[in-house]
Amino acid sequence: MLAAMVATTPFHERLSTLNDQHLYTHWQGYLSALRYSHAPKHEYFAVRNSVGIFDTSPLYKYRVTGPDAERFLAGLVVRDVRLVRPGRAAYTPWCDDRGFVMEDGILFRHSAEEFVLTSARPTLAWLEQHRHHAKVEISDVSDEFGMLAVQGPRSRTVLGALTDVVNHLGYFDLATGEIAGAEVTVSRTGFTGDLGFELTVPADRCTDVLDAVLEAGEGHGLRPFGEEALNMLRIEAGLPLVDVEWVDSTLAWNDEQRVTPTELGMGWMLKGVRDGSRRFIGSSAIRRELEEGTSRWATTGIVLDWQDWNRLHRHKGLLPVKDEIPLGWESWIRDADGQQVGYATSLMYSPVLQRHIGIARVRPDLAKPDTPLQVETTILHTTELVRATTTPMPFFNPERKVAKP
C-alpha cells in the first residue's frame, strides 16, 4: 500500500459528506473540492444571493510576533504595515528586490506585536532570510488552523447566530470570537467581493465549528462552494490570482512573466514609495519605475461587446457561448489596427452581470475606462476579433461588501 500523498484539511471529513460529486483538485497538496453539486452555478448564486462556505485551509499561515514585528513586516511587504492597526487585516503582495511581485496574502494584525500572514505558497524561508537582527519570532502555523470562508449577503445573519463579534466588524476588521466553544478569529475578509467573513479555527475544533455554521445556515440557503464557483466570484470581484494573473517572480523564467505592483493594478498601495519615506524589499526599483514611468502594463477590466459576440456566433450557426467557467488560457488583446497591445488573463461570462468580462493587462496608455479594444478568440476553428472596452474593476461591487454593520 502506498502512503497517502494527498492531505486533507480539518474540515474535509465533514465537508466531504456534503459533496456528491467527488471532484477535487490538489491545492498545495490538499484535496480541495471543485464543486459540491452538479451545478457550480448554484453554489455561485448561493454566495451572491444567500450564503456559501469555502474551505480555504490550504493557505499557508505564518505567525510573526515580537517587538520588531511591525518594523520587520513593514520592510518586507508592499502595503504600509504601520497603518494596519491591531484588529485589522490588509491584503498585500510582496516583491523581490527588482520590484517584481512574488506572492500575495492577507496580513492579520492581532495586536501590536502579533501578526499572521497568509500565503498561497510556502514562504517561511523567505521570511527567515530577511529577519536579520529583528526581534521577531516567525513560525509556520499552517497546520494549527483551518480556515473557513463564510461569504454572501446572509453571512452576517448566519454567523450572528453564533457570535456577536460579526455585528461589530467593519470591512477588513478582525476579532476573536467563540463558536461552538472554540476560540476563533473572525475576520471580515474573503475572496468573493461580497459581504463575507473568514473563520480561523484551531484544527482540532474545525468539525465542531463547521457543524455550528451548517446548523446556523439552515433555512438561509447555505451551501458549500468549490473552486469553480470561487473562481467566478473572484473574477467578478477583480481579484488577481497567482499563476493566473502573474507568476511568482522568483520562479519565473523571464521578465515577460513578471509584473510589478503597479502593473498588477496595485499602484494605490504605493504611497510613500516615491518620496522615499517608506522602504521595503523592491521599493527602490518600484520608485525608479514610478519616477521614470517604465511600467510596461496596466491592469484593467474589459467587457466584451455582447452584440459583436452574438453576431460572430450566430454567423457561424452557433448559439452564442456564455460560459461562466473562465477560460484556462490567455487571450490576446489588440487595438483597432490589429496590433497586440495586451492580454487577458481571466475571461468568463458573468451570470450576475450578464456580460463577458475579463481581467486584462494592456499598454498603460490604453487603460483609461471605455477605451475601445479587440479581444482575439477562436470560434469554430477560426480566429475572430471581438470588440471590447476597458472598465474599472471590481466588475461586481455591492454596497454590502464594505457597508458598516
Added chain:
Amino acid sequence: MSGPSVPGTASDITTSSVDPQGDWDAIVVGGGHNGLTAAAYLAKSGMRTLVLEQRHLVGGAAITEELRPGFSFTTFSYALSLLRPEIIQELDLVRHGFLPLMMPSSFHPTGDGDYLLFGDDLGQNLQMIRRHSAYDADAYLRYHHDLDQVVQAVQPLFDNIPPNLFGSDPQDQADIAWLLGHLGTLDKKVVHDAVRLLTGSAADWVEDYFRHPAIAGYHVSSGIIGSKLGPMSPGSGLVLLFHKMGEHDGHLGSWAFHKGGNGGFTQVLARAAEAFGATIRLDSPVEAVLTRDGRATGVALRDGTEIHAPVVVSALDARRTFTQLVDPTELPGDLVDAVSRTKYRGVSAKVNFALDGLPRFPALPDTVDHFGGFLNIGPTIEYVERAFDASKYGWYSERPYIDAAVQSVVDPGMAPPGKHVMSCFVQYAPYELRGSDWDRERHRFGDATQAVLEEHFPGFGELVLQREVVTPVDIERHTGLSEGNIFAGELLAAQMYAFRPAPGWSQYATPIDGYYQCGSGTHPGGCVMGSPARFAVQRILADRAR
C-alpha cells in the same frame, strides 16, 4: 365575460378633468412586463412616456405579493426563460437589479416512488436515464440536439417582426423574400422536424425518441402549458417548441427564477423605465382610447380624466385592444372577426402554498437538490392526457398536472428561515365550468391539487400554513387577461407569427393611426419575454421617422 362594458366611441366620453402634466409623447396602457418594457424603450428613445396601470402595483401577471408576513407569493407568473437577452442589455437591467437565479435542476417523480432528477451535468443525466431505460439514454442526446436545431432554425422568425404576408408594398415584399430566403437555407431534416413540432402532438414527437413512459412524460409536459391541449392533441408540439425557445446564459430552454419572483423582475423593469424618464401612474384604469378622424389622441381613464398623446400603446390582449378600448365598429370587419375568433380558453390555475418546512420525497430524504428547480408532477403522458380529458367537458382534473417550484430554496428571501413558499402551476382548470362556477369549486380544486402533492410528498398537508387558489377567472379579474389565458391568446398555429393577433395586423400597428399594440397577444407571444414590446417600439419609432 366580466370586465368593463364596451363604451361608445371613445370620444363620446366627455370630461372636464384634464391631466395637468398632460404633455406626453406616448401613453402605454397597462403596466405589465410588456407595458413596462415598451415604456422603457419609448423613454429611452427620448419620448415623454406615461404608463397607466389599473392596479396599485405594476407587473400585470408578473407580480409578487406578500400574502402572509414574510412569505412572498408569485401569484400568477412564476419563472423566467423566454426573456430575450437583448432586452437585458439594451435596457441596462442589471444596473436596476436584474438577478436571474438559475434553477439548475428538474425533478420528475415517476409515480411509483422513484424519480428522474436532471441537473447541469450531462453525464449524470444520462446515467439517470439509464437507470430507468438504457434505450432512452442516447435518445436523450439526439432528442435535445434535434430540438435545439429546430430552435436555431426558428429563432430568426422569433427575433424579428413577422412579415406582412398580405402586403404588397416593397417593404412587405422584401420581408417576405427574407423569410423565404431564410427557410431556403434550412436542412431538410430540420424543416421536417419543425413541421412535425408545429403541426403535431407533443406526445408523437417525444415518443419518436423515448420508450420509457416516465421519461416520455417528463419531456412532454412543456407541450401543454397554458393551452387547452392534451399531450396527444395536435398543436401541443408547437407549445413544446415555444417553451424551448427560451434561453439563459446561452442554454436553450433553461429557466431562472428572478430574485424576489417575477414581481421582483417587473420592479426592475419599472426602475429601468423610470430611469429612462418614463412616468408610471398606478390605480389609473383606462376606459377608452380617444380618437379623432381615425387618429389616436389620448386616453380616458375610468374616472373620466382625459390624457392626451399622439401615440397610445396597448399592452392588453387583442380582445381588449380592439373591442374594448376602442369602438370595434370603427375597425375593419375582418380584423374584428379574427379578434373575436381568437381562442383564449384559459385552463391554468395557480395553487400557491406557504409551508412550514420542506416537503419530503421519501426516496430522497436528505437532499434539497431536487427542489432546486421545477418539480414536474405528471408522471406519464397518459396521466397528463387523462388530466386534460375533463377540461374538454367543462370540468377540472380530479388528478391534475402540476408544475411546482419551491422558490424559497432558490431564493431564501421569499420566506422566513426554515419556511418555504411553493408555487404550483396546475392544469387543467377550464375558465368556464359546466354546471358550476369557480367560486363554488375553488376549494375543491385546491384540495385535488393538494391530494396529488400528498401522494408524492407524504405529510405535505401538515406543512401547509396557507393556500391560495388562483383560477382562470381570478387571473382575468386581476390581470385583465381574457378568459385567464396566460399567453394573452392561445399558442395555436393559426394564432402565431403573421397571424398574431390577426392576419395583416401582426406588425404592432392598428387601423387607428397612432394606436399600437405591444402585449403578449402579438408576436412572438406570451411568457415573460418582452419581445412584443421591443418590436412594437421599433415599429413606433420607424413610423415617427417617416
